[in-house]
Amino acid sequence: MLAQQLFNALSLGGVYALFALGFTLVFGVLGVVNLSHGAVFMVGAYAALTAVNLLHWPLWLSLAFAAGVSGLVGLLVDVLVLRPLRARNAPHLIPMIATIGLGIALNSLAQGLFGAENRRFPPELLPQGTLHFAGLDATALELGIILLSLVLMTVLLLTLGKTQLGRALRAIAESPKAALLLGINVEGLFMLTSFAAAALGGVAGVLIGLYSNALFPLMGQPVLHKGIAVIILGGMGDIRGAMLAGLFLGFAEVLSVAYIGSTMRDAVGFGLLFAVLLMRPKGLFGSTQERKV
Amino acid sequence: MLEAFDTFWSIYSNLVLTLGTSSLLALSIYLTLSCGMLAMANAAFMGIGAYTSALLTMQAGWPYPAVLLAGAAAPAAVAYLIGKPTLRLSGVYLAMATLAFGEVVRIAILNTEAWTGGALGLNGIPAETQPWHVALVLLLVVAVLERLRRSRTGRAFEAIKEDETAAGLMGIDVAAHKLAAFVMGAAIAGLAGTLNAHLTFFIGPNEFGFDRGVEILTMTILGGIQGLMGPVVGAFIVTLLPEVLRGLQDWRLMANGVILVLMVLFLPRGLWDPARLRRLLGRS
Amino acid sequence: MLELQSISRQFGGLKVLHDVSLQVPQGSIFGLIGPNGAGKTTVFNLITGLLAPHSGSIHFGGQSLVGLPPHRITQAGIARTFQNIRVFKEMSLLDNVVVGMHRHMNASWPATLLALPSFREGERRARERARELLGWVKLDHKVDDLADKLSYGEQRKLELARALATEPKLLLLDEPVAGMNSAEKTELMAEIVNIRNRGYTIFMIEHDMRFVMGLCDQIAVLNFGRIIAQGVPDQIRNDPQVIEAYLGRDDDETTAAAGVPA
Secondary structure: HHHHHHHHHHHHHHHHHHHHHHHHHHHHHOOOOOOOOHHHHHHHHHHEEEEEEOOOOOOHHHHHHHHHHHHHHHHHHHHHHHHHHHHOOOOOOHHHHHHHHHHHHHHHHHHHHHHOOEOOHHHOOOOOEEEEEEEEEEEEEHHHHHHHHHHHHHHHHHHHHHOHHHHHHHHHHHHHHHHHHHHHHHHEEEEEEEEHHHHHHHHHHHHHHHHOOOOOOOOHHHHHHHHHHHHHOOOOHHHHHHHHHHHHHHHHHHHHHHHHOOOHHHHHHHHHEEEEEEHHOOOOOOOOOOOOO | OOHHHHHHHHHHHHHHHHHHHHHHHHHHHHHHOOOOOOOOOOOHHHHHHHHHHHHHHHHOOOOOHHHHHHHHHHHHHHHHHHHHHHHHOOHHHHHHHHHHHHHHHHHHHHHHHHHHHHHHHOOOOOOOHHHHHHHHHHHHHHHHHHHOOHHHHHHHHHHHHHOOOHHHHOOOHHHHHHHHHHHHHHHHHHHHHHHHHHHHEEEHHHHOOOOHHHHHHHHHHHHHOOOHHHHHHHHHHHHHHHOOOOHHHHHHHHHHHHHHHHHHHHHOOOOOHHHHHHHHHHOO | EEEEEEEEEEEEOOEEEEEEEEEOOOOOOOEEEEEOOOOOOHHHHOOOOOOOOOOEEEOOOOOOOOOOOOOHHHHHEEEEEEOOOOOOOOEEHHHHHHHHHHOOOOHHHHHHHHHHHHHHHHHHHHHHHHHHHHOOOHHHHHHOOEHOOHHHHHHHHHHHHHHOOOOOOEEEEEEEOOOOHHHHHHHHHHHHHHHHHHOOOOEEEOOOOOHHHHHHOOOEEOOOOOEEEOOOOHHHHHOOHHHHHHOOOOOOHHHHHOOOOO
């Protein structure tokens, strides 16, 4: 039934949106396409799993732990790799290539540490129960995911739109040099953004791990590739565009599985991407504004 | 002497030939990099060449020379079709769109089981590739690329890489040149795929995905793009490293990742940098 | 030779050019002046096809340029230099200029791939011509140096040589003497006259009043996107609107050169 499918899509779309948000934040503020974002997604999931299995922490604490660990990884990426490249004024493609390498290295490391087999969160940990309302079935898990995604997205949007911090970030996104001249602590905010974006990615990883009941070292890769499609569709650097495109992709995938068949599910995002690119090279929401250096 | 060579060859022939195909792959991405484009689709083009040629050999019984041509032409045609809209994108957008395209190809291969064998791949490809095939193709490609570099086309590529707008105002048709580099790169990658497929009996979709794309990129970044030797040197190192350091086999992917990061941070012009080498040698 | 009719262009809500019309006669040295931000470089960007006008027409030798991509406009015979220098930094001076000859080097594919004599001859002639052009701007002693190593003023001269390499009929020069010292400016002034005498038409944007007044046959003045005056230097010098547009600038040299009593 269509309404049910659409509801199910909200959870998948919400997670995609969270992932895309982190990705877009880094692109908008740091000006870098961080292709290790898929890896921090995976790091979050495994961190939560470790917390649950080894430390026997409850789910909510493990989630926070995952956010912290991924955030830390994101921060290290910025300080150790992206910052030296910034200092050198390296052309845009160079940091991207570096993050490709980082992502691969992290994925391989995870494979070495955890093995390639699928892992799962212990089923007892998952929220139980199903709610019935308005003729729809919603598992507690789905509701939890939707709620958490919504809360995080709202917090992010409010921060960006209404706070001094948000203003500073938007200033940097326009022009880092100008922001520096205005007295904004640009490097500090770069670090904060890297942390926050990676933390969001890590949370998204945990949520997908719960949703699909599968963790594996390369789990970030398909999401990363879709994330690429999403942020191009949404217009690079456009936060709202990324969110909407993420939700949209979730819907498109769920609907295609329901009505076309599950094998082409992963191709839906890319098919859409190409169709849109052919018509609007800057994406659906992208502006023609080039970032001023 | 001859016996020693025979023994060497029976153990290492595949490796040597793989050095050749890897060099071709590195050169294919060099071509697009030389006009300032990071196009990560060459692994996919390699796959298109591999599958097209394997199917033509196995299903249609074509002779090998024709198969080689088809293996180059098929990805070139695809490159031409997607090139026009995609190459309008610049820098980072292009890289990402081509990455995405690579995924599309991989998924398409997975989903056309009747032809491609899907996830199980194609088995039993006749071992048509002779060493002289690889040597000849590599030699031809290097010769053509070298002549190209020294002609107005090569200069145009370099101008485009430096400053597209200024290049356009020199009378250079930037879009046409970029498309040409993209299509040629695809053809070379397709040739590598064809040669490789008829060497290893088996091809599967995972050989032409993201990991392969990263490996090709690593070779070229490692070697540097100051000339044609760079990509070849990079290809040799990346291919031989897991052989030389036996324990590295399992960590091959990680090694590629680490190499990329280290090179970008410390040696962005690559290992084969004639200017730097001249300085180093000049001192000693 | 070059005719702009009622050109308008806006960026977002801001109208940058308003009903701009001007005519550059063949064989002349034509100057476009105006305060910063008046829209002068935008005019060049429109002519060379980097931007499209929102209304109006641009004709060159009778041919309409609107809608043509930049490389076709260059092929039609217009070359340009840039306000913020755009030389190919990692290429030698010689190669920079040879790139400009791109459309004139027509070796066939077989000749190129086999390095046949016709190809080699074409390359040799190109290099010779490049040396000649570099000689015109007095850079022929640095032919093999990397463009990056040149001084600011020398890079401007390189851009000029490179633009000439495209065999243009019309040269658009965007602030050709910005950043040069007095001696260099005088030298370039003489060189531009030489170039014009060789048959090229020159259309330049410049801030240096002495340079413009001394060199140009005709001058147009752009202010806030509109042409406020057009004519020979003497007319411009005494035009009240022009004087007003430039008053309020702290540039004494400018007002003095414009003939305003101190």
